[in-house]
Amino acid sequence: MSIDTLADAFYNELRDIYSAEKQLLQALPKMAAKASSSELRQAFELHLKETEQQIDRVERAFEDTGKAARAKTCEAMKGLIEEADGTMEEDAAETVMDAMLIACAQKIEHYEIATYGTLCAWADSLGYGNALKLLKQNINEEEMTDEKLSSLAQSINKSAMAVH
Ligand code: FE
Ligand code: FE
Ligand code: FE
Numbered sequence: 001m002s003i004d005t006l007a008d009a010f011y012n013e014l015r016d017i018y019s020a021e022k023q024l025l026q027a028l029p030k031m032a033a034k035a036s037s038s039e040l041r042q043a044f045e046l047h048l049k050e051t052e053q054q055i056d057r058v059e060r061a062f063e064d065t066g067k068a069a070r071a072k073t074c075e076a077m078k079g080l081i082e083e084a085d086g087t088m089e090e091d092a093a094e095t096v097m098d099a100m101l102i103a104c105a106q107k108i109e110h111y112e113i114a115t116y117g118t119l120c121a122w123a124d125s126l127g128y129g130n131a132l133k134l135l136k137q138n139i140n141e142e143e144m145t146d147e148k149l150s151s152l153a154q155s156i157n158k159s160a161m162a163v164h
Helices: 004-036 038-065 075-089 096-128 131-160
Strands: none
Touching: 004 038, 004 075, 004 096, 038 075, 038 096, 075 096, 096 131
């Protein structure tokens, strides 16, 4: 498919985030299982539930494009998840591992925030009101997740500092 218009670019980018969210759905349970802090584990589990809803919203956002909801592999998310997998294989003290899990998760959230930011701006330009509403809900959840992780990091980093 050639990308001639901003509408084509929007569809292409929506396919990318659709793939990214689906990949994350597979990765989050592993990250939750690896977390030692119960608060961190719960944050990952909550975001897993949110991710299920986000996928549903992305599917509904496709309606404005008049085209099929079809994922196109997001190579960036694939790479971010590969890095997270590599980190989880490291031999690290529990709290240090938790701090590293937060680092991996925040890279993922920031990637999603960047993509949804673009998608919202394009949906607004294209007059895709339904998609804009849905994508704004997603970006809000990603931003809240990012803030939650920053606040959890404050106590987790302190504990990690106690490891010598
Ligand atoms: Fe997401
Ligand atoms: Fe991507
Ligand atoms: Fe997210």
